[in-house]
Amino acid sequence: MSPLLKIRAERDQMSAIERRIADFLLDNAHLLRDYSSQQLANALGISQSSVVKFSQKLGFKGYPDLKYSIGEAVARGNGGDEGGVVAAAAEDPRTAQAEQLWQLKAQAEAETRLINPTDRIDAIASALQQAGKVYIIGLGEDGIPARAFATRLSMLGIVTVHYVDAILMQAGVSSAAPGDVLLVFSEHGRQPELCQIGRRFRERSGKVVTVTRHTPNPLRAYADASLLVSAHDGRRHIEPLLYQSALQHLLDLIYVLLCDGNEGRRRQFDLNLELMHDLLDS
Template sequence: MSPLLKIRAERDQMSAIERRIADFLLDNAHLLRDYSSQQLANALGISQSSVVKFSQKLGFKGYPDLKYSIGEAVARGGNNDDGETVAASHDNPHTVLAENLWHLKAQAEAETRLINPPEAIDAIAAAITQAGKVFIIGLGEDGIPARAFATRLSMLGILTVHYVDAILMQAGVSAAAPGDVLLVFSEHGRQAALCQISRLFRERVGKVISVTRHTPNPLRAHADASLLVSAHDERRYIEPLLYQSALQHLLDLIFVLSCEASESRRSQLDVNFERMRDLLDT
């Protein structure tokens, strides 16, 4: 696993000093061979021990091992682990833009996959497929993937209760029972109303699954399990695209696992597809 990919994935969980080190390494990976741990510490105005501890926290014996691993990742180049955009050989500017965007989306998906362990994904997929009812809510732009995922679960024959209004969801929670699941979509996880709904749902012995960025946030604190998304770019018009792409891939994985876990679910999906086709053809 590329150390730079690991740094990006874990950056949001780091302390302020660790983030300064991480950002320096990501921005200057190709120059790192010229820096000793003391020179790096001096450049950032921190102690040398902070650099050593940072390296060890990532799983390396010390800074020299981390520097060597990053140097190897940069030398490979073809994997684009250094975060630089793809240097497309095509003359068409649209092709260059499209390939660079595709690379950024692939990088966000890889980071997102890294921070969601397979056992956690399996547990969430199992909770959804075994639930009596699955409640789903997302406000604003978060409502778009929430609605699409609710539709897919319904096609599998899973009883889904989807709301786009926090007040209505609070009323709907009164129908929750033990074994039910609540999926809460919130990119930044800060809406007080969603935190309150999650707390009420847990009081009814339901399981709350938050879907947020890979950052500490109040909503995650109210959840039993979390689906996490890592997507970063300095350009404000690009970062939301990376988030949506990585989130969609994560939800697609949950959906596929739900399909493959049950032949009856797949059969129900086929039946519903046929019914929809018949309605469209009439």
């Protein structure tokens, strides 16, 4: 696993000093060979021991091992190397732009896979598979992936209760029963009304699954399980694209698990698809 990929994935859980070190390493990976731990500490205005502790927290013996590992990743081209993009730019700027965006999306998807362990993904897929009803809500832009996923679950024959309004969902969860699942889409997890819905759902012995960024947020406090998305970029118009791409890949994985794990679900999907085609052709 690339050390730069690991740094990006864990950045949101780091302290302020650790984030400063992480950002410097990510921005200067190609130049890191020229920095000793003391020089890095001086450049950031921190103690040398902070650099050493940062390296050890990532699983390395010390800073030299971390620096060597980052150098190896850059040499292999999986540490954020933009050599391919630069070469493409010489031929076609649009090709280079498209290639860079693809690389950023692939990076966000890889980081997202890293912070969602297999056992967690399997447990969430199993909960959805066995749920009596699956309640789904997302407000604003979060409503777009929520609606799409609700439609996919319905196509598999899973009873889905989907709302785009928090007030209606407040009323809807009154019919929740033990074993039901509430799937809450909220990129930043800060809407108080969603936290209230999550609390009420748990009071009815339902299971709450939150879908948010990989950051501490109030909504996750009410979750029995969390799907986390890692997507970072300094450009405000690019970061949402990375979030949407990584989120979609994560949801697609769960959907495939639901299909592959139950032949009856696949047959129901085929039947519903045929019915839809008949309606379109009539």
